[in-house]
Amino acid sequence: MIEVKDLHKSFGDAHILKGISTTFDKGKTNLIIGQSGSGKTVFLKCLLGLFDYEKGSIAYDGKIFSKLSRDEKTELRSEIGMVFQGSALFDSMTIAENVMFPLQMFTKQSKSEMEDRADFVLKRVNLPDAHKKMPSEASGGMQKRVAIARAIVNNPKYLFCDEPNSGLDPRTSIVIDNLIQEITDEYQITTVINSHDMNSVMEIGEKIVFLKDGHKEWEGSKDTIFRTDNEAVTSFVYSSELFKKVRKMYLEENQ
Structure with missing residues (x-):
């Protein structure tokens, strides 16, 4: 489990993360979603230890990152796997x-x-x-x-994925989503995915954290997101007619 408490991050006068608190559970696919500029990329980089933060804490299975020694941080990083947006493979290897x-x-x-x-x-x-x-x-x-x-x-105990379906066709995206979910369940990894792909949200979103303007606006699952009345969430997730129809069908079937 990863537990985040009251996380704040700024760049100069720009306050990017404004007191985010949430948990990411072991053995689940945890998704971070939100519009461009919502803070989700900065949030992911804080979770990875790439950015320092001014206030708050991030704990990995009870170990608070900011309180770890240099050697302990190195050991923790050895327990983290990362899938980059562009795969980031070494061309010469x-x-x-x-x-x-x-x-x-x-x-x-x-x-x-x-x-x-x-x-x-x-x-x-x-x-x-x-x-x-x-x-x-x-x-x-x-x-x-x-x-x-x-x-x-x-x-790894923790797997982070930054837009894993970026640049992929819909069929391949489903293959990647299913693979990530299978591996998460099989190895009981704490998986955190930064995504803009609503298909991924609906397919594998066991825990979803929706950010808006640096705040945690909403959190829930792929099931509860169908039932939420949060206007910011519904306007983001159901911006397309397809997902509006999917939501309508879901609500009608689960009345």
Whole structure:
């Protein structure tokens, strides 16, 4: 579990995060959503320890990040997996070498042990024969699966995903969503996803935090979001006619 209490973050005179408090549960897909400028990217970077913050706290399974020693912070970072928006694979490395990179950084495993682990996670993301390919030879969906394999290769307790479906077609996006949810459940990871994709919200949003102007405007699940009367949420989520129809059908079926 990740617990956030009264988090504030500013850049100069710009107050970006304004007292956010929430929890992200273990074994669930936790989504952060909101319009551009709502603070969700800054929030994610604070969770990752990339940004300091002026007030509040972030605790990872009871360990408050700001109170950890340098060595303890390094150990915590070894327990974090990250899927970047653009996959962020190293062009000069093979897919297998990309996947093994966190093992080289954070473990003392032998080369054969790292190769075995990379082989295991590549099979887990349905890429059993991609080891020797270069990232440039892989499609966008394949690159995203490689990024997920790299993120879980070190058996992380926490998995962060920044717009994992960015640039993907709808069918591939569903594949990636399902894969993230399966891995989260299978390994009981605390997964936090920064997303603008409403399909993801409706498919895998076990916990949803909606930010507006740096505040936590609403939180709930993919089921409760259908029933909320919060105007900011409904105007954001149901801006398209398709989702308006989906919501209407859901409410009619669950009266």
